[in-house]
Amino acid sequence: MGDRSFLVELGEKISPDVNCRVQQLMRQLQDAQLEGVRELAPGYRSLLVVFDPLAIAPDYLRERITEIDAHPLSAGLPPAKQVAVPVFYGGECGPDLEAVAAHLGTSTDEVIRLHTGTIYRVYMIGFTPGYPYLGELPVELAVPRRSTPRTRVPKGSVGIAQRQTGIYPVESPGGWQIIGWTPIELFDPGRPLPSLLEMGDQVKFEAVRPVEI
Amino acid sequence: MAGANVFEVLSPGIMSTVQDLGRFGCARYGVAASGALDGFAMRVGNILVGNDENAAVVETTLMGLRMKALRDTVVAVTGGNLQPRSGREPLPLWRSKRVREGEAISFSGPVSGFRSYVAVAGGFQVAAVMGSRSTNLASGFGGFEGRALRKGDILSVGAVEDPVRFADRVFPPERVPVYASPWRLRIVWGPQDDHFSEEGRQTFVTAAFSVSPDSDRTGIRLNGAAVGRKPGLEESIISEGILSGAIQVPGDGQPIIILGETASGGYRKIATVVSADLHLLGQITPGDEIRFEAVSMETAVQALRELQHKIDDFKRRLSLNEMKQPRISSDGMPGP
Numbered sequence: 001m002g003d004r005s006f007l008v009e010l011g012e013k014i015s016p017d018v019n020c021r022v023q024q025l026m027r028q029l030q031d032a033q034l035e036g037v038r039e040l041a042p043g044y045r046s047l048l049v050v051f052d053p054l055a056i057a058p059d060y061l062r063e064r065i066t067e068i069d070a071h072p073l074s075a076g077l078p079p080a081k082q083v084a085v086p087v088f089y090g091g092e093c094g095p096d097l098e099a100v101a102a103h104l105g106t107s108t109d110e111v112i113r114l115h116t117g118t119i120y121r122v123y124m125i126g127f128t129p130g131y132p133y134l135g136e137l138p139v140e141l142a143v144p145r146r147s148t149p150r151t152r153v154p155k156g157s158v159g160i161a162q163r164q165t166g167i168y169p170v171e172s173p174g175g176w177q178i179i180g181w182t183p184i185e186l187f188d189p190g191r192p193l194p195s196l197l198e199m200g201d202q203v204k205f206e207a208v209r210p211v212e213i
Numbered sequence: 214m215a216g217a218n219v220f221e222v223l224s225p226g227i228m229s230t231v232q233d234l235g236r237f238g239c240a241r242y243g244v245a246a247s248g249a250l251d252g253f254a255m256r257v258g259n260i261l262v263g264n265d266e267n268a269a270v271v272e273t274t275l276m277g278l279r280m281k282a283l284r285d286t287v288v289a290v291t292g293g294n295l296q297p298r299s300g301r302e303p304l305p306l307w308r309s310k311r312v313r314e315g316e317a318i319s320f321s322g323p324v325s326g327f328r329s330y331v332a333v334a335g336g337f338q339v340a341a342v343m344g345s346r347s348t349n350l351a352s353g354f355g356g357f358e359g360r361a362l363r364k365g366d367i368l369s370v371g372a373v374e375d376p377v378r379f380a381d382r383v384f385p386p387e388r389v390p391v392y393a394s395p396w397r398l399r400i401v402w403g404p405q406d407d408h409f410s411e412e413g414r415q416t417f418v419t420a421a422f423s424v425s426p427d428s429d430r431t432g433i434r435l436n437g438a439a440v441g442r443k444p445g446l447e448e449s450i451i452s453e454g455i456l457s458g459a460i461q462v463p464g465d466g467q468p469i470i471i472l473g474e475t476a477s478g479g480y481r482k483i484a485t486v487v488s489a490d491l492h493l494l495g496q497i498t499p500g501d502e503i504r505f506e507a508v509s510m511e512t513a514v515q516a517l518r519e520l521q522h523k524i525d526d527f528k529r530r531l532s533l534n535e536m537k538q539p540r541i542s543s544d545g546m547p548g549p
Contacts, residue, residue: 002485003513005456007404014451026241041240041454043477048240048454053488053514054521125243126452126477129352133452170352187242189342189354195242 003058005050008065014135014163018045019123023077023200028068034061042199044123044133080121081201085167085182086208087116087158093181100143100160100177111179112207114141120165122201130169130187130195134203137163149175156181158205165205180205216338216369218283222362223317226277231337231356231368234267235473236345240454245476247347247355250430250495251328253390253520254292258332260528261289261309263379268336268371269346271362273329275498276322280331282312283367287334287376290318291384293326293392293496307384309334311377326392326496334376338369350430351474382531388523394501395421396493399508399516400460400484405450408481409462413441417483418505422468426499431474433497439466442481452479458486458494460505470494489516 001007008025011018022042029040029049036056041048051061089112090097101108120134127133137160145161150173153159157168159176168174169186186196197203222229232255235248249255249272256266271278276295289309290297297304300316306329312318320329339346339357348356357366406414422437440462448464455461459471461480470486471478472494486494487508497503508516 001404001456001482002401002458002487003510003517004488005485007453039237039240039246039456041456041476043453044451046453048456050237050240050456054517058510058514124452124477125241126454127243129239129242129244129349129476131243172351187352189349189352194239194244194343199241 001048004053005048006058006062006065008047008049008069009045010047011045014044014123016121019121020077020200021072022047024073025065025069027077028073029065032064032068034064036061042124043126077200081198082119083197083201083203085158085184085203085205087180087182087205088208089115089180094158094179096146096177097179100179103143104140111141114138115160115165115179116205116207120203122197122199122203124199125195125197127166128168128170128172129189130197132166132186132197132201132203134165135163137165139163143177145175146177149173150178153178154181156183158182216335216371218367219286219333219335219337219370220280220368221283222364222366222368223279223281224277224364225362225366226273226279226320227275229271229273229278229362230348230350231269231339231346231362232272232348233269233346236343236347236349236355239343240476243476244343244349245351245474246457247345247349247473249330249347250472251292251330251492252495253492253524254495255330255332256524257307257384257527258289258291258330259336260524260531261291261307261379261382261384262287262332262334263373263376264332264334264336266524268332269339269356270333271331271337271368273320273331275327276320278362279317279319280368281317282314284314285377286312286370287380288312288318289332289382290329291332292329294324295320295326295329296322296324297329307386307389309379309382311380323498327498328495333370334379335371335373338371349474384527388527390493392493392496394498396497396501396503398490398493398503398505399487399513400505401487401510401513402484402507403482404485405481406483408442408446409483410441410443413466414483416440417468418507420504422503424497424499424501424503428497428499430472432472433470433494435468435470435503437467440468440483441466446481449479450481452477455482456485458488458491460484460486487513487516489513489520492520
């Protein structure tokens with residue numbers, strides 16, 4: 001992309017295998033500590049390698065990336081972290097839950113059962129700091145984005161759209177259907193690891209019932 | 214090292230933030246680079262006042278910033294000409310000037326460009342977060358308390374010995390960039406230029422686009438002839454990393470030039486602004502006109518080399534001058 005980055009594409013479709021290759025190439029390039037490489041930005045199926053073209057010759061870097069990609073890590077990747085995310089579904093916490101259930105022609109309980117019944121992979125962190133793109137949502141839960149995006153989605157909102165689900169780490173605009181809310185802190189720039197979740201992690205949602213007072 | 218108070222914000226103007234060259238290595242956490250949008254002006258400002266090029270500066274947009282000096286100091290204002298003044302006197306751009314305690318520097322509005330940079334000898338002192346002093350507005354961290362400046366904020370400065378020795382340095386006027394509409398921005402095609410129709414690509418490099426008032430630090434939104442994609446392709450693509458200067462085209466065919474506050478995106482990118490022209494993006498003003506010109510990778514890198522040469526050459530001249538001149542300390546006596 002431009003004169004200072006390469007977009008290395010590792011597959012056409014969204015799949016855990018392709019995403020693992022992205023993760024692996026990122027790790028290998030990180031370990032290679034190439035002079036002039038400024039940023040590695042992983043996506044679902046690609047790795048954006050940003051560099052200073054005055055510090056490293058683009059052609060040389062291209063060759064190195066090709067060479068490194070041809071020799072995947074023999075040791076593989078470290079085991080994925082598993083994170084349980086408690087969610088309050090529906091009501092004020094999930095204003096779109098009813099509409100989602102209605103759209104799918106099912107009950108809100110069934111939507112919750114389906115959403116909590118899958119272990120999701122973190123495909124990438126993006127949109128806003130710490131925002132996890134999680135997949136894949138069961139096909140029975142696939143709903144379109146809201147036709148009008150919200151200008152303010154509260155921090156902690158759990159959303160779904162098509163075959164994806166995600167959690168808003170800060171208040172931001174957003175177009176996904178909001179079905180729940182979690183109190184967990186996804187992003188804190190003061191922590192040694194600022195993002196709670198990283199690419200490759202596994203997430204399991206757990207339904208919590210609000211305590212009646 | 215606790216900094217000394219240097220400026221009190223009397224009015225923040227349209228928007229003023231603390232920025233350095235940006236936050237790198239955090240894209241994997243969804244953290245964008247942020248940073249000064251006109252990196253060239255920002256680096257020259259820092260060099261003028263004797264700082265490291267990456268020292269934190271104040272970036273101010275359009276008009277209205279007023280700051281009162283709380284001590285004698287040396288500043289350089291670079292970038293767009295927003296008519297800076299020190300007290301009642303015009304403050305010349307692209308040179309370092311002494312500002313005395315009690316004087317207010319102010320910006321009354323643009324003659325050229327959109328953003329000005331205030332560099333201060335010693336650098337604005339804010340904590341580095343994730344390796345950078347830039348403000349991340351989306352998540353509210355970095356810079357000054359993670360937000361744009363407000364009335365009453367007190368900015369502090371890093372310790373520097375005898376800052377007055379950095380006063381009255383001048384960046385060669387013939388090397389000051391020209392900020393004027395219509396802009397001609399050089400681009401390198403891709404990464405998804407092949408997703409656009411031949412007509413769409415032609416439109417992109419021949420049409421004039423006007424800059425929408427919706428533009429902000431996340432992107433410059435353009436209005437003009439629609440840049441069409443190939444038939445049968447959906448509006449969005451699978452999300453991927455993005456960098457400033459990338460030009461994405463959503464479904465309506467109206468391009469958006471991505472700036473520093475975005476780490477990933479799901480629209481097709483027809484082209485990317487060359488590194489040598491990135492600094493100009495910080496000076497593009499709503500209502501301006503833009504045309505794109507495609508260049509080769511080699512031309513793009515050569516242009517960047519020339520831009521870098523302007524910086525290197527200026528630094529070399531400054532150090533030569535310093536060797537020639539006996540150092541005069543602030544009390545007027547020759548230094549050691």
